[in-house]
Amino acid sequence: xxxxxxxxxxxxxxxxxxxxxxxxxxxxxxxxxxxxxxxxxxxxxxxxxxxxxxxxxxxxxxxxxxxxxxxxxxxxxxxxxxxxxxxxxxxxxxxxxxxxxxxxxxxxxxxxxxxxxxxxxxxxxxxxxxxxxxxxxxxxxxxxxxxxxxxxxxxxxxxxxxxxxxxxxxxxxxxxxxxxxxxxxxxxxxxxxxxxxxxxxxxxxxxxxxxxxxxxxxxxxxxxxxxxxxxxxxxxxxxxxxxxxxxxxxxxxxxxxxxxxxxxxxxxxxxxxxxxxxxxxxxxxxxxxxxxxxxx
Amino acid sequence: xxxxxxxxxxxxxxxxxxxxxxxxxxxxxxxxxxxxxxxxxxxxxxxxxxxxxxxxxxxxxxxxxxxxxxxxxxxxxxxxxxxxxxxxxxxxxxxxxxxxxxxxxxxxxxxxxxxxxxxxxxxxxxxxxxxxxxxxxxxxxxxxxxxxxxxxxxxxxxxxxxxxxxxxxxxxxxxxxxxxxxxxxxxxxxxxxxxxxxxxxxxxxxxxxxxxxxxxxxxxxxxxxxxxxxxxxxxxxxxxxxxxxxxxxxxxxxxxxxxxxxxxxxxxxxxxxxxxxxxxxxxxxxxxxxxxxxxx
Numbered sequence: 217x218x219x220x221x222x223x224x225x226x227x228x229x230x231x232x233x234x235x236x237x238x239x240x241x242x243x244x245x246x247x248x249x250x251x252x253x254x255x256x257x258x259x260x261x262x263x264x265x266x267x268x269x270x271x272x273x274x275x276x277x278x279x280x281x282x283x284x285x286x287x288x289x290x291x292x293x294x295x296x297x298x299x300x301x302x303x304x305x306x307x308x309x310x311x312x313x314x315x316x317x318x319x320x321x322x323x324x325x326x327x328x329x330x331x332x333x334x335x336x337x338x339x340x341x342x343x344x345x346x347x348x349x350x351x352x353x354x355x356x357x358x359x360x361x362x363x364x365x366x367x368x369x370x371x372x373x374x375x376x377x378x379x380x381x382x383x384x385x386x387x388x389x390x391x392x393x394x395x396x397x398x399x400x401x402x403x404x405x406x407x408x409x410x411x412x413x414x415x416x417x418x419x420x421x422x423x424x425x426x427x428x429x430x431x432x433x434x435x436x437x438x439x440x441x442x443x444x445x446x447x448x449x450x451x452x453x454x455x456x457x458x459x460x461x462x463x464x465x466x467x468x469x470x471x472x473x474x475x476x477x478x479x480x481x482x483x484x485x486x487x488x489x490x491x492x493x494x495x496x497x498x499x500x501x502x503x504x505x506x507x508x509x510x511x512x
Numbered sequence: 513x514x515x516x517x518x519x520x521x522x523x524x525x526x527x528x529x530x531x532x533x534x535x536x537x538x539x540x541x542x543x544x545x546x547x548x549x550x551x552x553x554x555x556x557x558x559x560x561x562x563x564x565x566x567x568x569x570x571x572x573x574x575x576x577x578x579x580x581x582x583x584x585x586x587x588x589x590x591x592x593x594x595x596x597x598x599x600x601x602x603x604x605x606x607x608x609x610x611x612x613x614x615x616x617x618x619x620x621x622x623x624x625x626x627x628x629x630x631x632x633x634x635x636x637x638x639x640x641x642x643x644x645x646x647x648x649x650x651x652x653x654x655x656x657x658x659x660x661x662x663x664x665x666x667x668x669x670x671x672x673x674x675x676x677x678x679x680x681x682x683x684x685x686x687x688x689x690x691x692x693x694x695x696x697x698x699x700x701x702x703x704x705x706x707x708x709x710x711x712x713x714x715x716x717x718x719x720x721x722x723x724x725x726x727x728x729x730x731x732x733x734x735x736x737x738x739x740x741x742x743x744x745x746x747x748x749x750x751x752x753x754x755x756x757x758x759x760x761x762x763x764x765x766x767x768x769x770x771x772x773x774x775x776x777x778x779x780x781x782x783x784x785x786x787x788x789x790x791x792x793x794x795x796x797x798x799x800x801x802x803x804x805x806x807x808x
């Protein structure tokens with residue numbers, strides 16, 4: 217990873233890290249609720265989705281600043297999904313990125329409400345965008361795509377099927393269908409939102425969407441691989457927890473080498489679409505490399 | 513209640529009852545998730561919010577049919593809030609309108625996800641409206657208002673403060689602030705959405721908004737009164753459960769007579785704004801009478 221790109225990642229992460237709590241602090245809402253929302257927003261990791269969104273806008277030659285509200289909304293929805301996922305009734309996780317999960321700090325009831333609040337507020341943030349180059353049609357397209365990606369046909373549907381699949385053996389197609397929805401659709405939205413805000417033409421939008429799809433699968437395979445060979449202190453969770461929990465993972469279905477091979481195939485496909493999109497693809501290429509070479 | 517209005521209520525309830533499951537059935541989503549969503553949508557009661565929305569459009573001389581998607585979205589959000597409210601981590605209710613609550617039938621995890629799915633999908637339903645008289649600006653205004661009414665500054669914030677208030681004594685102002693957000697804001701949205709879709713002028717919109725505010729408070733006081741003097745079989749929950757749970761209610765703070773008096777004051781204020789709005793107020797007047805004279 218070169219220094220310029222490293223600095224780019226740092227700058228954008230900083231931008232999102234600063235913006236997120238400001239969006240909550242200004243709310244006329246109960247302090248405890250705001251604290252709980254901010255707690256999980258601040259526990260955020262790499263800010264991959266917001267950065268992917270902003271980099272996609274820039275790849276199309278537009279000012280990434282146009283995407284800040286949408287990036288913030290996207291990170292809110294990602295964060296709500298983690299809060300609800302960690303609940304005792306769901307995955308029952310006490311730690312997330314090495315920190316106590318939301319419900320361990322604020323209790324189950326407030327954690328549920330903080331998740332609900334982040335999800336709802338995300339749509340208000342997009343609907344409230346005021347920018348001379350972002351009209352109601354664009355905002356409407358963003359909301360429609362985000363709701364579909366996060367809702368019953370997208371992320372929530374994937375989570376439901378993931379729950380149902382616990383303890384069962386899946387085919388690779390079933391596993392992929394779950395991951396495509398559970399993590400792929402929100403990653404895909406990051407790039408699709410970038411295409412909307414960066415005013416991509418139809419062909420560019422189509423290639424960017426395919427790029428995101430393959431990147432999403434590769435990302436998930438990488439996650440599964442890290443669970444086996446990763447560094448616990450960097451991951452913030454015990455290595456091997458997927459195996460212990462008898463989860464369906466790519467290495468389990470394909471062996472570790474098979475999973476790596478599959479990841480590389482999706483990375484190649486992603487790169488192909490990125491090149492075909494005929495955009496300034498440098499940042500997105502670097503971002504892809506960063507995601508797939510990471511060790512946590 | 514006259515027969516015409518009785519028939520109107522029946523017709524509109526039928527319209528909503530029929531539309532709601534159709535919106536879920538067509539989704540490409542896990543069957544279990546769809547069943548859980550439909551279960552709670554079908555357990556719906558009077559459909560007060562959707563009918564209020566449609567009647568508000570009609571009071572402004574427009575076709576109520578214009579409001580169907582927004583009415584459906586509103587009922588989805590109301591329903592999600594009930595599912596999450598009933599969870600063991602929240603109010604821990606086993607029955608709702610005489611039926612087992614969602615989590616008693618589908619388990620806590622699916623109930624959480626069904627709530628999340630309904631909330632998210634509601635915004636997609638509005639963003640997907642296709643109607644020659646409803647442009648992106650109107651859809652954007654609807655989504656912005658709905659998200660604000662349902663989110664941390666509205667319903668979710670009210671629920672959080674309600675949780676915090678459990679076992680504490682509130683002033684009447686604190687109680688009113690909670691109710692205004694917990695139930696009043698969504699009722700208010702019904703009328704405000706009607707004003708947007710019925711193209712109310714500024715003065716009409718302002719009076720309609722005030723009408724909804726007072727109606728919302730009167731509605732909540734009526735609820736509290738019914739908990740004391742209502743008919744258990746019609747209410748679908750034990751009479752006196754608020755007292756048993758040591759909840760803050762209007763009768764507790766004001767006596768039963770004091771609560772009735774306060775309800776009537778708000779009803780008068782609601783009526784005043786309805787008259788001042790200079791619209792065809794017959795339906796909304798009848799609806800108000802229906803809400804405040806009900807025995808369940």
